Amino acid sequence: MTPYDTASTQILVARKILTMEADRPEATHVAVRDGEILAVGGPADMAAWPDAAQLDTLRDKVLMPGLVEGHCHLMEGAMWDAVYVGYFDRRDPDGRLWRGLRTLEQVIDRLASAASQLRDADAPLLAWGFDPIYFGASRLSVRELDRVSATRPIVVMHASVHLMNVNSAMLAQAGIDADTDIDGVHKDAQGQPTGELQEFAAMFPVQRVLGSALSLAAAENGEAVRRFGRVAQLAGVTTATDLVNDLSPKGLETLRAVTAEADFPLRIVPAFSPQRNAQGGPARVQAAAAAGTDKLHFGPVKFIVDGSIQGFTARLRAPGYAGGQPDGLWLIPPQQLLDAFTPFHLAGLPLHIHTNGDEATEVVLDVLEAMLSRHPRADHRHTLQHCQLADAAQLARAARLGLCINFFSNHLYYWGDAHVEQTVGPARAARMNPAGTARRLGIPFAIHSDAPITPLNPLFTAWCAMQRQTASGRVLGEAERLTLADALYAITMGAAYTLKLEHRIGSIAPGKLADFAVLEDDPTAMAPASLKDVRVWGTVLGGRVFPAPAR
Template sequence: MKPRIFSARRILTMNPSLPEATHVAVRDGRILGVGSLETLADLGECELDERFADKVILPGFVEGHSHALEGVLWEYPYAGFFPRQDPDGHTWPGLTDIARLQRHLREQLAKLDDATPLIAWGFDPIYFPDRRLDRNDLDAVDDQRPIVVIHANLHMMTVNSAMLRLSGLESHADIEGVVTFDDGRPNGELREMAAMFAIFDTLDLDLFDRGSEAATLERYARIGQRHGVTTLTDLYNPLSETGVESMQRTCRRDDVPMRLAPAMSALTYTPDDGIERVLGCREKSSDKLQFGLVKLMTDGSIQGYTARLMWPGYHDGSPNGMWNAEPERLTEIVHRYHQAGLQLHIHTNGDEAVELMLDAIESALELWPRADHRHTLQHCQIISHAQLKRAARLGVCLNMFANHLYYWGDIHRSRTLGFERCQRLEPLASADRLGIPIAAHCDAPVTPLAPLFTAWCAVARQTADGEVLGPNEALSVDRALRLITLDAAYTLKLDDRVGSLEVGKFADMAVLDEDPRDVPLDRLASIRVAATVVGGHVFDNV
């Protein structure tokens, strides 16, 4: 087949040796040449494709921290505070008080048969300061049918009395993460993995494993395609036998527009079993499916009050958060996987979790020196400047949750962190000045999968109420675009294959109506993605 040359008004390559071009040549799913039409003339006879002649082409966006749960949860009703668009383009309204939530749940119940539990997702209690949602609120909707409301941060849920009885948690209020009323009875709120998994086990529902199903992955890819994402992660996957087989079958299909990098959930296995599992899966990697990453969950979320914070803790005096495993066990896991030569992606929301993991990585490197390990701290929202310097010295990458600034910045300023710490929320500019490899992410389904919005957050640092938090940590648009392309690929050890438009790399592209560098900042996030190209296959967005 003859090579195809795509022409564009402008191509932003993310290649420092050739930052801009007007044409890109593709053969066999890879980039054969980049430059002007004249410089590509020596490639011989080529097919000229001018459908994007008035567009701007970038490398396909790389989402370095998201979850295939984004494809699972849309099978259930959305119940979040902010409006949100589903994969079919329908916008679900935001639910801004508990009464509206209850009405919404009653409407959804009417669509179910009598034997089906109601599961909803996206609820965010931090936006309801007067009181917490509890079992009584859900019992008022239905006290006989199990109801589960998964919180937006994915670290908490609220259930009704029927679900507490069915799961046995009604009589086990002493389990860590089961929140109680003053009289000692469970109030329906469950925090972190141990308590929540009791519900999932009762319902025989593994949402994370369901992220590997074909229909889920197709939906996930479709969401990514709409926003120019060509490489997605699934950063908490159990890597079950059936799940791995499903990912292999689905990702090899040309009509599924994504490359996928799943990370095995370390807490699912003993270190011995986990290392054996991920090494075995790594041999099954392909051009569109890359195994080998490991995800370690340490603390929870700041807005859920389950993140671990150093002194003085939470600004409003709330108790410190929770560990998902004992600190000694978390340190051992880092040591074992590091020694095995694997790359860790470590959830660290609070600065105490950051400190624990930097200690663990430093001691692991002292025992087993490794060049270019690229262990990556994920989220690291209020990492301190001293910790940034340690991260730089240890060769640690930081993938920061820039969307947090918009969705929870106001809450952090007024309730959880206060003024000074909010000036270093997601301190991208400081990390960049220290030469730390950085990226930015959306953590879908926690926030919507939309890399241009993530880039806007890194530049504007604006909250939902319009306040700018930490202007000294803002990046330029040029720098922010690298966070969602080549830099994100680097944190996944995929920068030799994706993230920039260079000869030999996969022909993955995001085709935009406008140049992100030319539009006013307030329009950066809303630039239309006209098409997404994966391995030379064009997927038009309607």
């Protein structure tokens, strides 16, 4: 990508500018100097800078604040080193369209084709995006993967990243057998591992063999970070999280080097994950923050309390899973949560806590209420991430505790039908990701993709929250729909607020960073059902124009 050069002061002219500011929601001109916004308005408002360079490149475009993805992962840039075997079509960072696989046999065929292209007979075959919930009674096990190869290690990461399947060769290399006593190592009636590994403890022996491949440690891979930047730019995103990060020395060095590149088009917010590496605690986050830059911001701390609803590892209250499956797994034992959260809270850091199931949400609300009672803190900005099955009473508690929520609205499209028919039934599926209730309760909220779990595309996420439509066209919980204005706010100012960055990004106003999404279409002039089809031309980051590369 080749960004346009910028003068010291310049005026960007657009067909329309959507500011997300109530006092002036629309404009046509924005003055920028040294990466910040000087003024927003019409031609008359630019009179104070008669000598400013005027950039007309965007004259026929629509500008809105650079989109903010408040829950995603740098893994989105790293996963494309593996083979995509997902159910839905997916486009890679280079623009190639990978067709979704609708049968288990198609998955096996793509794996076999990929295996035939590997020259090293001992190299592992890595794949990602698989989800057995789309295939009914058909399961992927050692038996099926050994059809591809019984000698080459094979690892297939599920779309949720909370489960994986491996073949017999990988089980052997990881040391997993009938005697392995780890929660999440699935076994058949004879007590033999089936190759399905549920959650991080069960996957750890495999991850130890693989190293950084198919892991959350993508920050250490410079090319993966660059690919992530391209994916974000194609979606109009100018600020994105890496919501599980070790803050390892190598990862920090890589992030600083890549984000310092002039043509890197993204600001990144890594969140420290004590579950993966607790060494250093709050001081580790504070040290990283002290060395942050305008394109690299630290502060959030991420905890993962339960698992995946479609993977049946999330923790649900009664009546539990609709099909009678056993309750999910605690990734942190509830009795350890208070001790885990408190040091970071006392250090003034915002907690971002993954709670998918409503039992996990209830437990975390209890812990946060006890912690805030003992250690009150104004504007703590603690955020429940996903929080998909929270009911009205739980949301009311969250409001009283001053919490933010970041809903996983894309779930409604990708897994809504499965939630109705297989996981939680129609009543609970209809209340999933209840952004409408959060809006009525005054809870600050955002919506997200959790990329690479689903594609990074906030305009599509906003469409999901507005339409609440499944892949088959079924509408879930019409009362929870957002308006267009609320949905666009959620992917700009809403997400910025959860990251404590609303003073710098999220709207187009004087004093904020000159970060814009550049659109071909005006989302406010289109039918709400067409929001997912808005075309992104590129982005502006700190006043620098980044046209999206041609596909």
